[in-house]
Amino acid sequence: MRAPADLLRFLRDVRLFTRFAEPELIALAESLHERRLRKNQLLFREGDPGDEMFIVRQGAVLVSKAIRGRVEQVLDHVRPADFFGEMSLLDGSPRSATVQAEADATLLALDRVGLQRLTDTNPRAAAAFFHALVHVFIERLRRSTHQVAEATRWGLEATGLDVESR
């Protein structure tokens, strides 16, 4: 079944696929599964098993990590054309954070079978995919480092701790 034109147009805007040729995008689209979430609906919880990554096509989802009781720290708001869940796809580890819909959302899921097919049939596209993925990882690592620093600053300011004079 041929992928609709609007889906192909959308995929071209996703950073992971910007260097894909038209036939490669069409092949990729065939491996993607659509998931719909209502507002507030949980997609998965931290610690759940998983082997899919998701691309937000419409709406927005919230990524959070448990802190204490009912309180979680918001790690990211994922908007259209952005993606999440790739860590479990690549290493098979349990989900490292909880994801739920901030608004009604449509997601595109790529599972391990689909990724394997991409690697087997379109090695050039797979290389472009992983190259883009590494760039995004670097950005996210930088953002995480900044978040750690900000959380530390928050702690110092909230406690009034005078470290300089110690």
Next chain:
Amino acid sequence: MTERPAPAKLELLVRRDDESFEVREVGSALGFIQSRPQRGAEGSFEVSEVRSSVAAERSFILKSAATERFLVLSEPEKFLWEQMDGNTSLQEIATAYVLRYGEFDFDIIPNLIRKLQRARLLTLEPKSRLRQALARNRGQRVAKAVEATLTSLERINLSSRRVQSVFQRLHRWGGFVLFTRAAVVACLAFGVIGGVAAVALMRALDDVFSGFGGRALLGVLAVKLLFFASVALHQLVHGLACVHYRRRVREFGFAFLHGFVPTFYVDVTDIFMATRRARVVTAVSGTLVHLVLGAVAFLVAAHAPVGSFTQAFAVASGIIQWQALALSLYPFCFIEMDGYHVFVDLLGVPTLKHDAVSYVKALLRGRERLRWGRLEALWLAYVGLSSLSIAAFLAFNVWIVVSAVS
């Protein structure tokens, strides 16, 4: 100029009973005012009031039993300290403060918290202006060399923190006699007899100093060395007084103050927690060593052959001992000697020097207007008298050296 960053924020998700949730941004300021500071458990601190006949406000000394350091708290700060029970948030503490004092000083709580958190409390090491100037001019070889030398000397510190038992034994084996009425009478007697001898000797000072002959510089150096030894005795008596009032001597040792002033020192800050009488006696008793030694020196000089080296040496020693006595007891010299501590204790203004210097500096820079309250008058008097006294002290010493050498 570095711009101060906006207060940090955390984005938190709070789940409700149903599937829904709420995302809240929590600023560090909110975290701060909702924190519930808890002071140490009973027994981990002591509070002692400093009574004042001048300052309008009462002040208190807070001692941490863990670090054995001290903080001077104003009455409002003590009120805040008492609220910090671990159950009351800073917001509630601030409200209680407003209800009590009818106003709120936005800096008082953060400043107090910083002070308390340090409760390694005050650093007693004076920061030398000379060292600051040298640090600024490290680019110059001479400054760098001087700084390196001073740093090396500063590292020389022969001291012990396990001296309490030594002082207790010294006190038990006879040191307690120094704190009897008989000792006070003996001191007074020495003072009077030594004074009479000194007056007689001063009438013929030129003849007396002629005893140095061609060894004037050697004589002056020997006098200084003997005096240096007497400083150790001075500190020893402070320690005995501290033990006499059942407080702890924390340290005794030798160091180079500011990197170049060799001195013995004793840490008797624990006496702050005792009565005012104990604090005054501890401060004054050390200085009386100089009274007695000076008197003995004058008596020796009075009985030595006129114009002999012994007489010259004894008179010079007597002068320097009594000068040390005056200097130690005299509160107006910008140096926080024993007399200063007694003076501020009696007035109940423990931060007199700092406040006075800050006020006069602000006046000179036009940041403060001249006011004539009791405290302001005290500050002005302190700075004025201290400046004059230092000038007089320098002039007197120049005269002594010139007299001795010529």
